[in-house]
Amino acid sequence: MTALPSFHALAAMIVTVAMFVGFVRGRMSIEIVSLLTIAVIAVGLYFFPLPGNDPTDGLVLAFAGFGHYALITICALMVMGRGLVVTGALDPAARLLEVVFKRNLQLGLLVSLLIAFVLSMGINNTPVLVLLIPIFAALAARGALPSSKTLMPLNAASLLGGLATTIGTSTNILVVSIAVDLGMPRMGVFHFTPIVLLASAIALPYIWLVMPRLLKDNRVEEQHAERRFQTRLRIGSDSTFIGQELSAILPKLPDGIEFHDVPPGPIEQQQRLKISGTHQALEDAMRVFKGEVAPVWVLDRIRRKSTEVSKDIVVVEMTVTADSRLVTRTLPTSGIADLYGVAVLGIHRPERLLGAKDQFSEGGDLRISEGDVLLVMGLNHDLQEFARADSLLMLEGARELPRRSKAWLSAGIMFGAVGTASIGLFPIAISALAGAILMFLTGCVKFDRVGRALSGQVIVLVAASIAVGRIILESGAAAWLGEVMSSGLQYLPAAGVLAAIMLFVTLLTNFASNATAATVGTPIAFAIAQQLGLPAEPLILAVLFGCNLCYATPIAYQTNMLIMSEGSYEFVDYIRTGLPLVLLMVFTLSILLVMSYGM
Structure with a gap:
């Protein structure tokens, strides 16, 4: 008969269950529950104190998570992901996947899941997720599926791919060792790959078709429609559309761009086309036409000064007030660029003003009226001076433009960190930390903006886990739970023994860590095989599989917390979403x- 657990073991299980209940009930924030658990x-x-330990050893154990390599790794990966976003390095990949999503949302998601699955078979799934998270955040911002409906399935697919080979995750290597x-x-490397591929053929349809339906839409509903700005697009000299009729190329253009008063004939170099659209649509128009919506000289001056x-x-966005000197003026006659060194990209006219008389000058330029909203680009100090001097009201929601000159640099840093970790040259903790430092040193991520890359919720949750x-x-x-489990396995069929071991290890990996589950579960499975006269390898594989079934809690694996x-x-x-997948995979x-x- 198995002895009762020790006082400390019983207390540890009670604390774990209490933390789990606190997370599930949701009455207190995850940060508070995590900090209370640590306390x-x-x-x-x-x-x-534990037997043989001093009281201060318990403090070290409780707070060691804040300096643990796993937390440092996660924070470094977040910083590198931020670097890819703020430099626009992932925009081409996002646009490519956007084309697939536009054809069919379900097809786009399936292609993405398969990419994550295949990559994770040979590359550690943590860097795979780090690469994909910013791409799908950008896709969500461009109108594809919300990130809440894609990141969880992507994470599950990458974990599934990592399960398929002995090098897919560090846990696999640990169990095999x-x-x-x-x-x-x-x-x-591919010793058990056929087994996992067959299981994946059953699990992937659930991840693809069912899991997104179980997740909420996290997009914030706009209180009003996005503002559409009128402007003139100057066609770049190297535009591929020069010499073509606009009517012929309209189907190739991104959504949201509207042309007005288009002159007949083919498009010419430096031609100015009157267009309207949201800020994103104007950016898309500049990209595809290789043109600008403001004078090139002022844009170059802003970029030089920024450097x-x-x-x-x-x-x-700035609203024109009744006291502004800009009222009744046009952009060419306003002198804004000369006076303040900022560029007005477009003008939004509220519906109540659309019927006003004398809207346009003789040259066809829109006259500015009280209540108009200007879309203005520049450095923060110059923008504030412009708003103060010309009686404009700056609206909330200022947006920093991507530092595209550093896009290739940030991409190189990311892929260097991922590559060195993938081939085993450096541990992921070392390569990720080095990559984050390089992001700071090269200016891809500003040190004073690092708070935007990190999540306090994730930090305290990792430390508590x-x-x-x-x-x-x-x-x-953990050892007591293993003894309890082994005492009853002799009465189960072989499939039941494997399922019980897998569930036990899954429980450990979802509430402790997969390293703990591997360390505790592998010797227990080996001993059970000897006691029951069963081959050891399938029981060891049951441990390896169970260590990777970390779908049911955010504390189970670092990528779970990365997407949170x-x-x-x-x-x-x-x-x-994770519990049904765990049960499906165990069965x-x-x-x-x-x-x-x-x-």
Whole structure:
């Protein structure tokens, strides 16, 4: 008969369950529950230290998560992801996937899942997710599926791909290494790939078709329609559309661009076309026509000054007040560029003013009226001076333009970090930290803006999960759970034994860590195989598979926490979507292992 758990083991299990309940109920924020968990562990171990430990050792255990390499790795990966976003490095990939999503949303998601799955078979799934998260955040901003409906399935697909080879995740390598130490022959890279591919054929349809339906739409509904700005597009001298009729190229253009008073004949170099659209639509128009919507000389001056003073270029909306000197003037006669060094990209006219008389000058330029909204680009100091001097009201929602001159640099840093980690040259913690430092040193990410890249919620959640994982292991709770489980397995068929081991390890990996699950579960599975007279390899594989079934909680794996902030996920979202996937995979893999090994 199995002995009762020790006082510390029992307390560790109670703290773990209490944390889980706190997350699920949602009455307190994840940050508060995480900090309370750390505090309970710290205070408890100070007054009731583990055998052979000092009271201060408990404080080290409770707070070690804040300096743990896993947390440093996650923060560094967030910084590198931010670098890709602010430099616009991922825009080409986002536009390519956007084409697929425009053809069919479900097809676009399926292609994305397959890409994540295949890449994760040979590359650690953490850098794969780091590359994909900013792309799908950009796609969501451009009108594709919301990030809340894509990031969770993408994460699941990458975890599934990482399960397929011995090098797919660091946990796989750990389990195989422990098994070799126990006397088992070393497994090849694709030793169990056929089993995982068969299971994936069943799991991927769930991830593709069912999981997105179980997730909410996290997009914030606009309180009003996006403003459309009128402007004149100057056709670039190297535009590929020169000499073509506008009517022939309209189907090739991005959505949202509207042309007005188009002159007959083919498009000419430096021709000025009157267009309207949202800010994003104007950017798309400039990109495809290789043109500008403001005088080139002032845009070049803004960019030069931005480089000289190391300040970001900002685009902001400003409302014209009744006291502004701009009222009744046109942009060419306003002198804005000469006086303030800023560029007006377009003018939005509210509907109530559309019927006003004398809207246009003799040259066809729109006269500015009270209530118009100007879309203005420049450095922050110049924009504030312009608003103050000309009686304009700056609206909220200023947007920093991507530092596109550093796009290739940030992409090179990211792929260098990913590549060195993927081939095993450096651990992911080292390569990610080096990449984040290079992002700062090269100016791809400004150090004073690093707070925008990091999520406080993720930081305290990671720290709490590390503390819980250590106390579960060091208190003996994990070993006691293993003994309880092994005492009842003799009455189960082979598939039941495999499923029970897999579920036990899955429980550990979702509430402690996959490293803990691998360390504890592999020797237990090996011992159970000897006691029950079963082949050891399928039981070891049950541990390896279980360690990777970390779908049901955000604390189970670092990529789960990476997507949490961007997807605006709550703890219950992981349970709702991950638990069915865990049960589906346990059932399928158990049967496949029995069939493969003739048990």
